[in-house]
Amino acid sequence: MTLTRRRLLAGMAAGAALPALPRTLGAAAAAMPVLRTEELSARLLPPEYPETRLWSYAGRSPGPELRLAQGARLRRRLENRLPAATTVHWHGIRIDNAMDGVPGLTQDAVPPGASFDYDFALPDAGTYWYHAHEKSYEQVARGLYGALIVEEPDPPEVDREEVLVLDDWRIDPATGQLAANFEMPHDRSHAGRIGNYITTNGAQTLELAARRHERLRLRLVNASNARIFRLGLMGLEGWLMALDGMPLETPAPLTATLTLAPAQRADLIVDVIAEPGGEAFLVRQERDGGYAQAVFAVAGQAGAARRDAPGALPPNPVTALKAPGTARRLTLHMEGGAMGGMQGAMLNGRAADMREIAGANQFWAFNGMVGMPDAPLAELDRGEEVRVAIRNDTAFPHAMHVHGHHFREIGADGARGPWRDTLLVDRGETREIGFVADNPGDWLFHCHMLAHAASGMMTWFRVTG
Ligand code: C2O
Numbered sequence: 151m152t153l154t155r156r157r158l159l160a161g162m163a164a165g166a167a168l169p170a171l172p173r174t175l176g177a178a179a180a181a182m183p184v185l186r187t188e189e190l191s192a193r194l195l196p197p198e199y200p201e202t203r204l205w206s207y208a209g210r211s212p213g214p215e216l217r218l219a220q221g222a223r224l225r226r227r228l229e230n231r232l233p234a235a236t237t238v239h240w241h242g243i244r245i246d247n248a249m250d251g252v253p254g255l256t257q258d259a260v261p262p263g264a265s266f267d268y269d270f271a272l273p274d275a276g277t278y279w280y281h282a283h284e285k286s287y288e289q290v291a292r293g294l295y296g297a298l299i300v301e302e303p304d305p306p307e308v309d310r311e312e313v314l315v316l317d318d319w320r321i322d323p324a325t326g327q328l329a330a331n332f333e334m335p336h337d338r339s340h341a342g343r344i345g346n347y348i349t350t351n352g353a354q355t356l357e358l359a360a361r362r363h364e365r366l367r368l369r370l371v372n373a374s375n376a377r378i379f380r381l382g383l384m385g386l387e388g389w390l391m392a393l394d395g396m397p398l399e400t401p402a403p404l405t406a407t408l409t410l411a412p413a414q415r416a417d418l419i420v421d422v423i424a425e426p427g428g429e430a431f432l433v434r435q436e437r438d439g440g441y442a443q444a445v446f447a448v449a450g451q452a453g454a455a456r457r458d459a460p461g462a463l464p465p466n467p468v469t470a471l472k473a474p475g476t477a478r479r480l481t482l483h484m485e486g487g488a489m490g491g492m493q494g495a496m497l498n499g500r501a502a503d504m505r506e507i508a509g510a511n512q513f514w515a516f517n518g519m520v521g522m523p524d525a526p527l528a529e530l531d532r533g534e535e536v537r538v539a540i541r542n543d544t545a546f547p548h549a550m551h552v553h554g555h556h557f558r559e560i561g562a563d564g565a566r567g568p569w570r571d572t573l574l575v576d577r578g579e580t581r582e583i584g585f586v587a588d589n590p591g592d593w594l595f596h597c598h599m600l601a602h603a604a605s606g607m608m609t610w611f612r613v614t615g
């Protein structure tokens with residue numbers, strides 16, 4: 151594999167807070183910590199460029215790492231100092247519905263100068279993230295996201311841990327600023343807003359120090375709007391420990407490429423095997439070879455010898471799937487987009503042809519409906535098990551995300567995949583997921599290629615009881 155340290159921009163062709171509601175928290179209730187959204191000028195690009203204007207949580211992008219213990223409550227007062235309304239979605243948390251941060255479904259968007267109190271329990275340990283959910287195709291692209299880490303009571307033995315938030319930005323090379331074409335029809339109808347400047351924690355090539363035989367936990371988050379990362383290791387030997395926060399039953403040696411679709415997370419444990427004085431890499435595979443997504447400069451030894459392979463992380467309390475046969479069966483038929491051949495679909499309650507749909511800057515349909523339907527995809531009784539066959543009849547892959555629940559893929563042979571909250575469904579594929587609808591409320595089910603979600607690929611389901 152060739153490895154190039156990419157130094158140049160590649161592919162350039164292309165007011166006062168509202169008072170809190172009174173709460174019966176008792177006298178000991180601590181003041182609500184604040185999470186402020188605000189504009190930020192950041193040193194994102196190489197020094198020959200100006201600083202780039204972003205949107206941020208607490209003046210940073212990625213926003214501050216929120217780290218809590220499993221079972222704790224996360225409490226934050228969102229104070230919106232942006233010139234636009236916003237909300238926070240806590241991606242992957244099996245959350246109280248009212249705290250899910252979906253404007254128009256679970257709350258109103260928070261206008262400039264106003265605030266909203268988020269206060270919810272964290273049932274599962276693992277790697278999660280938070281991001282804006284109002285015009286997310288624009289607000290996430292501007293930098294409104296951060297990592298949310300929920301720690302196991304009994305964490306695995308590692309020397310250190312690194313949270314690596316991956317993003318790609320679309321920069322106008324003439325100005326060094328974000329390209330302002332957030333609603334571009336070409337992005338919406340094709341692969342989404344793909345950037346031309348790729349970062350880890352805001353750095354083009356993140357540089358970290360390491361020692362030989364050191365054991366690290368890497369928590370990877372794909373915060374990009376649409377880019378599918380394909381990752382590998384060099385000078386590191388690793389195990390895949392968890393996906394989308396949820397531990398694998400057995401850690402999987404990381405030999406092949408790890409695919410990380412938008413919104414997906416992966417927890418790795420890696421041992422540094424490069425020699426002192428050498429380098430180890432988290433490698434991003436692209437068509438023309440490998441690129442350094444993160445570099446570890448190896449100095450010294452952490453120990454004389456390699457350690458045994460890690461054991462599994464403790465499982466989270468997700469409701470197990472029952473015997474097949476009892477589940478409610480649903481189908482999600484995905485159509486549309488460029489080269490998709492969709493003739494027409496329901497748009498705003500009436501039949502429309504593709505030309506009219508495209509004229510509204512919409513391109514995709516779920517079960518023949520463009521965008522959020524008035525009626526849910528399904529009304530499920532609390533505790534009911536559901537199977538959804540997701541049929542991708544488009545020319546693009548889609549990262550399908552279920553809010554409020556984790557699911558397992560059900561293979562053609564009935565084999566159950568790992569617990570996930572976001573599944574990459576390639577073009578032409580039909581993939582089935584199953585979960586127990588044990589979290590009451592109204593939950594989104596959408597593509598996490600954010601331009602797709604905004605141009606038709608969005609539905610919801612209701613869990614009653
Ligand atoms: Cu991470 Cu509905 O989103």
Ligand code: CU
Pocket residue numbers: 547548549597598599602603607
């Ligand atoms: Cu999509």
